[in-house]
Amino acid sequence: MNLLIVEDEPELSHSIATYLFQNKFTCDTALDFSSANSKISTGQYSCIILDLSLPGGSGLELLRRLKSINKTEGVLIISAKNSLDDKIEGLELGADDYLTKPFHLAELSARVNAIIRRKSFDGNNTVILDKLIINIADKTVATENGNVELTRKEYELLLYFASNKNRVLTKESIIDHLWGNHANMSDTYDIIYSHIKNLRKKLMESGCPDYIKAVYGMGYKFMVA
Amino acid sequence: MVWGINLWLPEVVIMKLINRYNRYLLPALIVLFIISTISSYYLIKGVLQNELDEILLRSKGRIENYVAVNHAAPVISSFDDQKVIFEKLTGAIKDSGFSSATQFIPEQNKEHLSRRLVFPLQINNEQYKVTISEPLEGTRHLTILIVKIAIVTIFITLLLLIIINRRVLSKIWQPFYQSLEAIKTFHVNEQQHPQFPDSPINEFKLMNSHFNMAAKNAVRDYRNLKEFSENASHEIQTPLAIIHSKLDLMVQQENLSEKQSELLRSVYASVNKLSKLQQSLLLITKIDNRQFQNNGAIEIGQEIKNKIEQFQDLWQGRGITIHTQIETTVLHINKELLDILLDNLFANATRHNITNGIINIKLTEGLLEISNTGTDQPLDTERIFKRFYKGIPNGDNNGLGLSIIKQIAEVSAITVNYSYQKEWHSFRLSW
Numbered sequence: 001m002n003l004l005i006v007e008d009e010p011e012l013s014h015s016i017a018t019y020l021f022q023n024k025f026t027c028d029t030a031l032d033f034s035s036a037n038s039k040i041s042t043g044q045y046s047c048i049i050l051d052l053s054l055p056g057g058s059g060l061e062l063l064r065r066l067k068s069i070n071k072t073e074g075v076l077i078i079s080a081k082n083s084l085d086d087k088i089e090g091l092e093l094g095a096d097d098y099l100t101k102p103f104h105l106a107e108l109s110a111r112v113n114a115i116i117r118r119k120s121f122d123g124n125n126t127v128i129l130d131k132l133i134i135n136i137a138d139k140t141v142a143t144e145n146g147n148v149e150l151t152r153k154e155y156e157l158l159l160y161f162a163s164n165k166n167r168v169l170t171k172e173s174i175i176d177h178l179w180g181n182h183a184n185m186s187d188t189y190d191i192i193y194s195h196i197k198n199l200r201k202k203l204m205e206s207g208c209p210d211y212i213k214a215v216y217g218m219g220y221k222f223m224v225a
Numbered sequence: 226m227v228w229g230i231n232l233w234l235p236e237v238v239i240m241k242l243i244n245r246y247n248r249y250l251l252p253a254l255i256v257l258f259i260i261s262t263i264s265s266y267y268l269i270k271g272v273l274q275n276e277l278d279e280i281l282l283r284s285k286g287r288i289e290n291y292v293a294v295n296h297a298a299p300v301i302s303s304f305d306d307q308k309v310i311f312e313k314l315t316g317a318i319k320d321s322g323f324s325s326a327t328q329f330i331p332e333q334n335k336e337h338l339s340r341r342l343v344f345p346l347q348i349n350n351e352q353y354k355v356t357i358s359e360p361l362e363g364t365r366h367l368t369i370l371i372v373k374i375a376i377v378t379i380f381i382t383l384l385l386l387i388i389i390n391r392r393v394l395s396k397i398w399q400p401f402y403q404s405l406e407a408i409k410t411f412h413v414n415e416q417q418h419p420q421f422p423d424s425p426i427n428e429f430k431l432m433n434s435h436f437n438m439a440a441k442n443a444v445r446d447y448r449n450l451k452e453f454s455e456n457a458s459h460e461i462q463t464p465l466a467i468i469h470s471k472l473d474l475m476v477q478q479e480n481l482s483e484k485q486s487e488l489l490r491s492v493y494a495s496v497n498k499l500s501k502l503q504q505s506l507l508l509i510t511k512i513d514n515r516q517f518q519n520n521g522a523i524e525i526g527q528e529i530k531n532k533i534e535q536f537q538d539l540w541q542g543r544g545i546t547i548h549t550q551i552e553t554t555v556l557h558i559n560k561e562l563l564d565i566l567l568d569n570l571f572a573n574a575t576r577h578n579i580t581n582g583i584i585n586i587k588l589t590e591g592l593l594e595i596s597n598t599g600t601d602q603p604l605d606t607e608r609i610f611k612r613f614y615k616g617i618p619n620g621d622n623n624g625l626g627l628s629i630i631k632q633i634a635e636v637s638a639i640t641v642n643y644s645y646q647k648e649w650h651s652f653r654l655s656w
Contacts, residue, residue, distance in 0.1 A: 217490045
């Protein structure tokens, strides 16, 4: 799948491209307004990652042009401006999601995946992850042996892994993904641990291999071929 | 300022300007009245004496005319107060001219002060000494009258001063007190500029223009500072995002040694903390700048129930029990701020709780009370809402949570109170 990264900071743009490339995305990058503008009008992308402050123009203006030429690409805004007005304006102009800098690349990947899933017109609401079939619409998970009963947090955790397979997910990134801003608490690591433990147990009981590997000190990795 | 003066100079009696002014003015006025009374007494007395002397001189002229025509002394009518005495002169006249003397008036049986004119007169080759005297009766009455007038004038003046002070001056000083009130209620972070009343009085005009200038400068400096901190936060955001993304990539490296992993983990955790801190600071700046519009009435009972749902597994993990008493009630607040407010309140009650502790959440009309079990030490009520206050040193707590709570409460017209009772820490939000 093809992505366009519109971000004026080359280092950040490069990081995003590298991470998403490892997640089987091909990435095109634009560092300023005019190159972004020409790429938007000619290219075909599954999702556009858009920074709002660009040399030569505003990301919001790009968004307006994109909608005016009836492009249906998903748009994820990444911005340093955490202002509510920008957020609202961006979403009103047709952006699909908004992520404030700094962010975890894993979180970005999860958001991009979610946008692409939502935008896919083939009516396919399932994500296949090796032996697992995740139904996005019903929020259910099944294997060939039937449904796996997961709690809401376990389900969210699995979906997060699905967007970042074979990548190390740091504990911090998992906490931020599952609990958002308020999880700034020392013992949330223990809760992560117990959620991972339960998820692993449930998946193995359903006949799956031991997908989740602990990476020493760092976090966890969902290993699939 | 008044308190400052009181503090440093307790012996100085603080009084109103007008009272201090009167303290100098009134004695000066009284002295002035006494001086003017005395001098008017002497002046009027002098005038009257001159008048009497004129009368005496006229009488002298009449007597001399009579003698020149009739060559005999005139017969003096005694109906008048004026007395004329003819005495045959044996030697030279000693006491000619005007003089004052006391004279006995037999009809009144009283001694009276009188004015005398003595002069020599020749009648038929005989030398006479003529004495004309006129009583100074009016002068005594005059003295009494002048003293009476002086006393009455002093009293009327004092009375007038009091009335003027009470009525007129308090009215004149009104713009002064209005200006003081305006400057007292003025906060640099308010969008509205203080309104000073218009006054035709020069001093007040000057004061108001200076107040205005000071307020403008303060607002401008504050705004610059705010812009600076907001810009600084934004500028930090991009490099932080780059560091964050590079670390995310580095974590993916397969062949890290244990030592490298250890270092990387430590850097990662710190950068993560820095990002959180930066976002909190930015949030505070935004609340300060009133960038959140009030969304109007929100039924917060349901919002709290949703938030409890979100925290449920965090609480379960720590064995914390929740007791709730939630009524349906509305609060006028920005929806996003409400979410942040509840996040921080709940996180605070969780973070500082004990294992197997309790959190009580009570929502009634106009009051939200969240209490939790915790340390047996009350928090420092003076400082808890200050930025970076940390009750207990805690690596994962950036000390901004309570400050954010306070800030949100301030812009949403909510009062926050903290209280401690027997290992129970309570935060009460009332509106």
